[in-house]
Amino acid sequence: MHHTENRGHMGNSGNTGTYDQDAVLRARVLLLGSGRRTLTEEVGAYRVLAEVSPRAYLPKLAEALVSWGYADELRDRPEVRTALHAEAAAAARRIGGGEPNRAEVLRRTLGAYERGLFTLGRRAEGRAVCEELAEAGAPGRLAVVLAEEGRHAEAAELCGRAARTVEPWSRFWSMAEWSAELDAAGRREEAVEVFAELVAGTRRSAATGDMPLGSLATELLHLSGLLDAAGRGAAARAARREALVVLDGLVRTGEAKTWGSTLAPWLVLLQMSGRQAEPAATPGAPMPSFGTYHVHGWSPDVREAYLASLPGLERETEALRAEGRLPELLAAHRRLIRRAALRWESRTWQVEEPLRPLFDEGVALARRLPGDRRALPEALTDRAVFLVATRHHAEARADLAEAVDLLDVS
Missing domain, CATH: 1.25.40 (Serine Threonine Protein Phosphatase 5, Tetratricopeptide repeat)
Structure with missing residues (x-):
């Protein structure tokens, strides 16, 4: 049934200028x-x-x-x-x-x-x-489509223009997307600057009770990863230690008031942190725009293809586990976690049951991997951020404290 063929056919009766x-x-x-x-x-x-x-x-x-x-x-x-x-x-x-x-x-x-x-x-x-x-x-959807096709520099320019005109309530989404595209375009210092600006705003808002402290901790940990990747180790350590102080406060007193779910921002940062492990996007083989929330951002075909790869990754991890290939298993497992999080994030009443075992296994695998000084801190940080998003602050604090100790002494 083609609904467009009849448009206007009943209205205009030929060239007479009259109507039925x-x-x-x-x-x-x-x-x-x-x-x-x-x-x-x-x-x-x-x-x-x-x-x-x-x-x-x-x-x-x-x-x-x-x-x-x-x-x-x-x-x-x-x-x-x-x-x-x-x-x-x-x-x-x-x-x-x-x-x-x-x-x-x-x-x-x-x-x-x-x-x-x-x-x-x-x-x-x-x-x-x-x-x-x-x-x-x-321009928002065009930025996403360009990012999906690997045209990150063009996407970053569009994101930058949009980020300067958004309403305060959408600041996280616009700044995170802009930082992600700058990073994907190889402009790491600019990506750090944009995300640091986001963190600074969240820090101010959290101090006045207008943002959850958990959001500040989560953003600080993502910023530390960007700083590490940019070779700014001292600044990365300072960001991690600030996040640890924030978690100390949450363990002692909790949030000042009740907030809604923070799973969506957590999920965006989780996807952003795993971009380097995914194939590069091209026009012929598009990949998600990892700095964009998948529900209202990703193109339907890209979202479907990304989630459709989950069963294959589950089979791959099982095969690697059976073969005892720990480095490859840990890498595949982290990619699996990110896809599984997409599948479960919208079901906030169920998210902990299916996802917590995956984060626990990631930490267990990293503990078994010798000679990789980054694997265990990364797995602990991933789990800590998940625990912050699900409001298990004491456990998150313990994971982050261990990760900080490992990174600072190595």
């Missing part, structure tokens, strides 16, 4: 009636009236088409949904440039359309729509 008055009347009666109408009927009416009164009805047609595309009956019909969203985008483009809601409607319809294209694996078309979105004032 019966169709127009039926459409008006339907919309003015008090009875319940289906989305199919509503869209049909708006298709007719958008030809007669485009200024009044093109925005309504675009919005109704987007809603229809998300209807439950089309959940398993992505081709039909995408066709409807293509028609919605076409309607939004026809809205006059002087209309006050044009930009908002255009961004919403283009966003729905590009997600459908990526779901169908039509990346080139999806990227083109994201470029159009960027021109319409919404």
Whole structure:
């Protein structure tokens, strides 16, 4: 069923400049009636009236088409949904440039359309729509798509421009993404500076009770990893020790007030810390934009492929365990943890049961690995950050204290 073929066919009767008055009347009666109408009927009416009164009805047609595309009956019909969203985008483009809601409607319809294209694996078309979105004032998805295809320098420039204009509530997401893309582009010092700026803001907010102390500890530990990678060992040690002080306070008194879940920011930082272990992204073999939250950021095709690799990694780790190949096993296990965390993160009431054993095994494997001075501190830090996110502060403090001792004496 192709929903776009009939757009406008009932409205304009050839080249005469007249309209099917019966169709127009039926459409008006339907919309003015008090009875319940289906989305199919509503869209049909708006298709007719958008030809007669485009200024009044093109925005309504675009919005109704987007809603229809998300209807439950089309959940398993992505081709039909995408066709409807293509028609919605076409309607939004026809809205006059002087209309006050044009930009908002255009961004919403283009966003729905590009997600459908990526779901169908039509990346080139999806990227083109994201470029159009960027021109319409919404560059976020284009930055993600460029990152997924390995174009990190371009993505970093877009992220940097966006980060300077965001609302305070979205500061973590924008700064983390910017830092991640700078790091992926090989601009490590700039990545450190951006993330350090984020930490400084969180430190100020935590001091006034406007941010959880656990978030500060988590960000400090990620910053320490960036500093280590940039060869700034003294600054990395200072960041770890500050995180340890923060955890000391949490063990003694806990958070000053109750906060919502911090699993989503934790998951973003977890994915960022594992980027180097993943294959480099290319246009032909895209990878996730690791600094972006997967639920509202990653392209559907990339997210599906990344999660689909989990069973293969589970088999790989089992084979490596059976062969006793500890270095390869530990590396594969860390990649497995990151994918498993994506699968379970949205189920906050279940996340500890499936994930805690994986972090415990990571530490146990690292303890068995001789001659690698970084393996055990990294595994302990990974588990400590998970324990902070799940509010087990005393255990997190113990893990971090051991990691700090190992790193500072080595």
